[in-house]
Amino acid sequence: MTYESMLAETVAFRGHRGDIGEAYYARPLGAPLPGVVLIHHMPGWDEWIKEATRKLAHHGFATMAPHLYFREGPGSPDDVGARVRAAGGVADEQVLGDVAGAMEFLRAQPYANGKVGVIGFCSGGRHTYLAACSLDGIDAAVDCWGGNVIVDDPKQLNAKRPVAPIDLTAKLRCPLLGLFGNDDENPNRDQVDRTEAVLKQLGKTYEFYRYDGAGHAFFNAARPAYRPEQALAGWNKVFSFFHKHLAAAAAARAA
Amino acid sequence: MCSYIVEKAKLLGSAKGPNGWMRIDTANVYYDHPFHAPLDHALGIDFICEADGGRDRVAVELSAASARELVAKILAALANGEIEHGKAQHAAPAAAE
DSSP states (O other): OOOOOEEEEEEEEEOGGGOEEEEEEEEESSSSEEEEEEEOOTTOSOHHHHHHHHHHHHTTOEEEEEOTTGGGOSSOHHHHHHHHHHTTOOOHHHHHHHHHHHHHHHHHSTTEEEEEEEEEETHHHHHHHHHHHHOTTOOEEEEESOTTSSOSSGGGOOSSSOSOGGGGGGGOOSOEEEEEETTOSTTOHHHHHHHHHHHHHTTOOEEEEEETTOOTTTTOTTSTTOOHHHHHHHHHHHHHHHHHHHSHHHHHHHO | OOOOOOEEEEEEEEEEETTEEEEEEEEEEEEEOOSSSSSSSEEEEEEEOGGGTSOOOEEEEEOHHHHHHHHHHHHHHHHHHHHHHOGGGGSOGGGGO
């Protein structure tokens, strides 16, 4: 019999400009562990995000999902998310600061293997792309159907989101995995094609997988968009990718 | 999609939530991923009072078809009510303050 164990809890972390925020943190007991920062989707820090955090922990990753809307609290995650929406969302700079803080938390743990990946869903996919092009220390990044990586309407750019992530691709400094549903409208097939063309042209290390019969958020079992077959295949890509790119330090330590 | 697009309607009225009645002056209206409704996209309405800080809300998440049905029923209820009660009685809502 294999003994399994996991610890899942709310923790405090130091985010952008030193602000103290809350995060959901799940990890298997044992060491050494690679870390993953999970960036939530726009509806916020909801039950599915916490399920996904535990799922990654189940597969061997110390996974932290920072609550990117904590500054609008206190309040339930949905109410806090509503305040953020009414204010036009969170600023990219602030999200990057929070992700950097979460990465620092993960690396500081005594059981950390030194490697940290980032994964994000929906708006968090866009944040992941942005982080992978902006932050030092990310060893692997997974963009799950992040919309607005390509900005076709310049009116979408504003003080909070001043740059189209695609324009930062030259600075991408880690391997990137992208998962997309072919029926998605944001990003649509053409936008995914154009993103891939830029990655290819710049010689970046990336893997893109596109799924027929799936649209936006096809991992999310709480929504009609859920596609079990495609979600299973996609999750397996995530686990393989992270195991490949986040395990090196562990191997080196064991050697 | 994650659109960040919010339509704001200025209101005069009240809404009842878990903490009882509150005055409201704004409805934030959007069509995006819901938090609770088992839908890919939902028409969300957050009734809030910006004048009181806007932190409390009464919220609904509706399917697109439901939202359109609600719009039609609101208009129908207003039309029928105004015929029944007369428009003049509802012309000066501020008088209730």
